[in-house]
Amino acid sequence: MLEIKGLVKSYGSKEVLHGIDLEVRDGEIFGFIGPNGAGKSTTLKCLSGILPFEKGDIKIGGYDILTNPMEAKRITAYLPDNPDIYENLTGIQFLNFVGDVFNVPSDVRTQRINDLSRELEIYENLGDQVSSYSHGMKQKLALISAFLHEPKFLVLDEPFVGLDPKAAFILKQKMKQLCERGSSVLFSSHVLEVVEKLCDRVGIMVAGEFRQIGATEDIIADQSLEQVFLELDKNETPLETH
Amino acid sequence: MKLLWKLIKIQLAGFLGASSNGTSRKKKPWPLWTRMLVPAAACIYLSVVYSTLYFDGIGGKMGDYSMYMIAFFAVMMTILGGLSMALGALYEFKDYDFLMSLPLTKTVIVASKLIAFYLMELLYSFFIIMPALFIFGIRYMMDPVYYILGVIGTLFFPMLPMVIACLIALLIRIVTAGKKHQKLFTNLITFAGLGVYMFVVFRMNMDAAASGMRSDFIDGVVKYIPTAGLFLSSILEPSVIKGLLAIAINLAALGLFVWWLSPRIISTNAKMRSAAYHDKNFRLKETKSNSTLMSLFKRELVKTFGNLFYLINMAMGQVMLVIVAVAMMIYRSDIEILISQIGAGYGVQVIALILMMVIIAAAFMAPVSSVSISLEGKYFWLLKSLPIHTEDVFFSKILVNFVIIAVPSGISWILSAIVFKMTAVTVLEGIAVVLLTAYLVSALGILINLLFPKLVWDREAVVIKQSMSSFVAVLLGLGLSAGMFVLYFAKLYTVEPGILTLALIGLLAVLVLAVTALLMTWGKKRFGRLSN
Numbered sequence: 001m002l003e004i005k006g007l008v009k010s011y012g013s014k015e016v017l018h019g020i021d022l023e024v025r026d027g028e029i030f031g032f033i034g035p036n037g038a039g040k041s042t043t044l045k046c047l048s049g050i051l052p053f054e055k056g057d058i059k060i061g062g063y064d065i066l067t068n069p070m071e072a073k074r075i076t077a078y079l080p081d082n083p084d085i086y087e088n089l090t091g092i093q094f095l096n097f098v099g100d101v102f103n104v105p106s107d108v109r110t111q112r113i114n115d116l117s118r119e120l121e122i123y124e125n126l127g128d129q130v131s132s133y134s135h136g137m138k139q140k141l142a143l144i145s146a147f148l149h150e151p152k153f154l155v156l157d158e159p160f161v162g163l164d165p166k167a168a169f170i171l172k173q174k175m176k177q178l179c180e181r182g183s184s185v186l187f188s189s190h191v192l193e194v195v196e197k198l199c200d201r202v203g204i205m206v207a208g209e210f211r212q213i214g215a216t217e218d219i220i221a222d223q224s225l226e227q228v229f230l231e232l233d234k235n236e237t238p239l240e241t242h
Numbered sequence: 243m244k245l246l247w248k249l250i251k252i253q254l255a256g257f258l259g260a261s262s263n264g265t266s267r268k269k270k271p272w273p274l275w276t277r278m279l280v281p282a283a284a285c286i287y288l289s290v291v292y293s294t295l296y297f298d299g300i301g302g303k304m305g306d307y308s309m310y311m312i313a314f315f316a317v318m319m320t321i322l323g324g325l326s327m328a329l330g331a332l333y334e335f336k337d338y339d340f341l342m343s344l345p346l347t348k349t350v351i352v353a354s355k356l357i358a359f360y361l362m363e364l365l366y367s368f369f370i371i372m373p374a375l376f377i378f379g380i381r382y383m384m385d386p387v388y389y390i391l392g393v394i395g396t397l398f399f400p401m402l403p404m405v406i407a408c409l410i411a412l413l414i415r416i417v418t419a420g421k422k423h424q425k426l427f428t429n430l431i432t433f434a435g436l437g438v439y440m441f442v443v444f445r446m447n448m449d450a451a452a453s454g455m456r457s458d459f460i461d462g463v464v465k466y467i468p469t470a471g472l473f474l475s476s477i478l479e480p481s482v483i484k485g486l487l488a489i490a491i492n493l494a495a496l497g498l499f500v501w502w503l504s505p506r507i508i509s510t511n512a513k514m515r516s517a518a519y520h521d522k523n524f525r526l527k528e529t530k531s532n533s534t535l536m537s538l539f540k541r542e543l544v545k546t547f548g549n550l551f552y553l554i555n556m557a558m559g560q561v562m563l564v565i566v567a568v569a570m571m572i573y574r575s576d577i578e579i580l581i582s583q584i585g586a587g588y589g590v591q592v593i594a595l596i597l598m599m600v601i602i603a604a605a606f607m608a609p610v611s612s613v614s615i616s617l618e619g620k621y622f623w624l625l626k627s628l629p630i631h632t633e634d635v636f637f638s639k640i641l642v643n644f645v646i647i648a649v650p651s652g653i654s655w656i657l658s659a660i661v662f663k664m665t666a667v668t669v670l671e672g673i674a675v676v677l678l679t680a681y682l683v684s685a686l687g688i689l690i691n692l693l694f695p696k697l698v699w700d701r702e703a704v705v706i707k708q709s710m711s712s713f714v715a716v717l718l719g720l721g722l723s724a725g726m727f728v729l730y731f732a733k734l735y736t737v738e739p740g741i742l743t744l745a746l747i748g749l750l751a752v753l754v755l756a757v758t759a760l761l762m763t764w765g766k767k768r769f770g771r772l773s774n
Contacts, residue, residue: 050626051773069594073629084620086541086547093541098528100537102629106529114526127521 001026001153001184002047007056009042016042017208019056023185025155026203029175031199031216032188033229039208040188044157047186048078060153074102077151081158081188083142087131091122091141094130095148102149103227109148116144120167135162143167147174154178156187160194172198196225204232246350246357248598253358256700257331258708278365280708285319285369293374305382306478312374313470316367320400322435322687323366324407326551327359329428330701331406333415338511352504360496363400363407371396375477387480394486395473401492402469405499411433412503415510421544429551534630538638545617546610546642552617555706560650561598561605567654570661577661591739594668597658598675598746599726601651605679606719611643611687613712615772616696616705622774630767636688645686651676671743678750683719685757688716692765697774 002024009017017039024030030044034040045051049069058065063072085094092113099109117123120140130138139162146154154175160168175185175198189195195202196216202225203213211232212219219228258278292315296308332355335341341351375392378384414431418424469488476485532540546552570577618625625635655672658664664672694710706712734742 043655045773047625050623052771070629070631073627076627078623078627080623086545086624089541091543092524092526094527096531096536096583097541098628099529100532101534101630104531106531109531110526110529117526123526124524125520126526127524132520214436235355 001028001061002030002186003057003059004024004043004047005057007043007046007053007058009039009051009053015208017046017053020205022203022210022213024186025085026184027179027182028200029179029185030187031188031195031202032205033133033192033202033225034188034205035072038205040205041157043205044078044155044186044188045080048076048155049073050078075152076155077146077149077153078155079142079146079157079159081161082135083138085130085133085141087129091117091126091133091168094141095126098145098148104149105180107134112148113144115132119170136167137162140167142149142169143174147178150178150181150183151166152183152184154185154187156185158189159187160189160191168194175221191239192225192229196220204229206232245346246354249346249354250348250358250361252294252719253331253354254361256337257358257362258704274356280713281365282369284707285366286373288315289370289373290377293377297377299644301469306474309374309378309478310470310472312371313474314467317403317467317470319370320363320403321407321410324359324400324404325411325435326703327362328408328411329414331355332359332507333411333510336700342508348508349504352507355507356500360400360404363404364397367400367403368396369719370603371399384399384477385480387482388477391480391482391485392477395476395488398489398492399469399473401496402467405495408499408503412506412510419513426548429549433472447594535634535638538630538634539641542614542638542642543645546614546646549702552610552613552702552706555647556610556613556712557608559604560647563604563654564650567657570745571657574661575642590662590664591668591743593662594658594664594672595739595743595746596730597655597662598743599723599730601655601672601676602679602726603719603723604652605647605683606723608643608647609683609687609690609715609718609719610646611639612682612690612715613687613696613705613709614639614643615688615691615769616699616709616711617702619697619699619705622697622772626773632769633762635769636685636761636765639688640681640684643687644680647680647683647773648676651680668743671747674747675743675750678747678754682750682754682757685754685761686718687715689757689761689765690769692772695772697772 002022004022006019006021007017008015008019020039021044022043032040032043042051046053047060047065048074049065060072061075063075065072087099089097095113096109099106099113104112113126114123117126120143122137122140122144123135125133131139133141139159143159146156148149159171163171172194175187179185199216201214202216202219204211204219212228216225219225256463258281271744289312293308293312296311307360335355373424375389375396379388379392410431414428418427421427469491472484472488472491475481476483579594652673655676656669659669691711694714696705696711699705699709730742
């Protein structure tokens with residue numbers, strides 16, 4: 001589903017991604033962990049078409065994000081760590097806007113909005129302006145918009161921040177259901193227990209490079225993900241691929 | 243004290259806005275004082291232009307009248323600017339949670355807000371009054387006392403208008419708390435305030451034209467804005483007593499206000515955070531789907547028309563155009579006499595051409611799209627991550643600006659065509675000019691904004707009033723309009739107006755094609771590289 005080769009990204013003269021390679025397979029949930037400033041969000045923004053990059057190739061579903069951005073974006077949904085949503089629109093106006101952009105038919109859209117908003121318990125707030133929403137409510141609204149077109153590839157940056165336990169549980173269920181239908185999920189998180197339980201494969205990024213990429217059970221072996229992560233963060237080891 | 247000064251600096255930085263241009267995350271921020279240069283330069287420019295116009299236009303024994311006009315302008319700028327600042331930064335400040343969580347006393351928080359607010363108000367009033375004061379002083383060879391009283395008095399000048407702005411803002415916040423269209427209501431009141439100001443200025447100019455009305459106006463200033471009247475009397479007479487009285491009134495007004503308001507600022511902010519609008523009976527209905535362009539256009543339209551501050555700053559000329567056209571309809575008989583004096587046919591063609599140029603000039607004063615990409619700000623990630631063609635983004639923004647220009651310009655053109663009994667061909671030519679100009683200004687605005695993007699900001703006012711793209715768009719518009727009139731009246735007035743009209747349409751069409759081509763090539767690439 002996702003193929004990144006030799007991705008290099010700089011902010012001014014400072015290189016923050018040093019030629020990373022990454023593959024996310026069809027139907028898998030890929031967890032992306034690393035300390036703050038490691039380059040996780042930057043990577044997610046590059047592959048979502050938000051940030052330009054200097055070198056490398058990014059392909060989503062076979063579509064190059066630079067040469068075929070529309071096709072790549074049509075099958076993708078991206079959710080940032082801090083979803084800033086148009087505050088002068090109401091929740092339903094925002095969802096209709098996203099539905100229009102992804103060409104979701106009216107009846108399908110209405111059904112999905114109805115189901116997801118009731119499940120996430122923000123149905124009654126859809127008529128309110130987004131400016132009145134709490135962080136968690138904005139997160140839920142952004143989640144509904146991300147699932148609205150049933151994306152082939154779901155990219156989530158710290159999706160569990162601000163969500164109540166029930167919403168976090170629903171999100172995990174939705175991610176699994178999406179992958180069962182052949183879609184893929186790539187998400188970054190600092191909640192290592194969730195990553196450990198939910199992900200088929202994991203990538204640990206330190207200082208703009210992957211230190212480890214592989215199946216979750218291979219990386220963990222007889223330790224916990226937390227122990228592996230702390231060890232890697234302490235001793236910067238060369239790349240290992242499982 | 244050191245902490246208070248640091249807080250004041252932070253608040254001032256907040257008022258003046260972020261300094262990054264949105265494309266470079268590692269760029270060193272500009273020092274605070276340099277960020278004051280832009281609003282200061284704008285005020286100095288306005289003051290020099292207005293005062294020179296007044297002194298040249300009225301001149302003679304009525305020079306002091308011009309000073310009253312400038313003082314009135316400064317008062318209105320302080321009130322209207324203060325209203326917007328008070329609404330966003332005093333009663334609904336974004337750093338409320340952060341500041342309240344710190345071990346700071348409420349007094350320090352409120353003092354830092356009010357002092358920074360006063361300094362901003364002073365920035366506006368000082369740089370509006372000072373150039374006019376010096377131009378007047380040099381022209382009328384005033385004594386040194388005039389300058390001393392003028393400089394000292396100006397330091398206290400914004401206090402009373404600031405209190406008025408704060409009280410109006412407080413009233414608006416209390417009335418609109420928990421209402422659905424809070425922002426719209428707020429902007430309507432601001433818009434109404436500006437309307438009142440324009441009406442008063444119009445009346446004053448009319449009165450100034452008629453001899454003997456001057457004293458009525460000055461009486462009005464003294465009566466309704468006593469400190470402004472006292473301040474001017476003190477420097478013009480000159481009278482130290484009156485100057486001291488003006489300072490005392492200003493200080494008393496601000497002191498009383500601070501004593502009364504300080505405890506209420508914190509409580510009003512706390513209330514604002516718990517009084518959001520909620521649709522109690524929301525029901526999900528079947529919705530009609532739209533194309534991406536239409537959906538973007540609707541979103542842009544809601545955003546633009548929900549923001550009257552944006553419209554006031556960018557599209558006031560279009561409203562004035564319609565007002566002038568309606569006035570022409572009212573004074574139709576006078577205009578018919580004028581036409582009969584000029585002579586039908588050729589005379590009307592000349593008038594039509596000049597009106598077309600007026601429409602073009604007014605359109606260039608409404609470059610709404612020149613900040614529309616910058617205004618995406620923190621929402622820019624949505625446009626970049628969604629499958630939206632760049633040209634759809636461009637055209638949705640162009641279309642909104644096009645509507646804002648084409649509708650009022652079209653109405654004024656049709657009204658003018660009726661008043662001046664234009665031929666069908668001339669009417670069509672005018673419509674072509676309106677449509678081409680509306681598109682040209684809108685597309686040019688996008689190009690300018692792509693050249694000077696400002697995607698990192700904390701208040702929209704920073705983008706609308708202080709960003710490089712808005713400055714360039716307005717200055718370019720002013721330059722092109724002035725150049726057009728100068729060229730016509732200096733060189734081309736002898737050329738047959740029909741030929742000139744066709745040449746104008748041809749030129750506009752060529753420019754439209756050139757700007758569109760640039761937008762679709764360089765513009766698209768540039769947009770792809772933008773990020774915040």
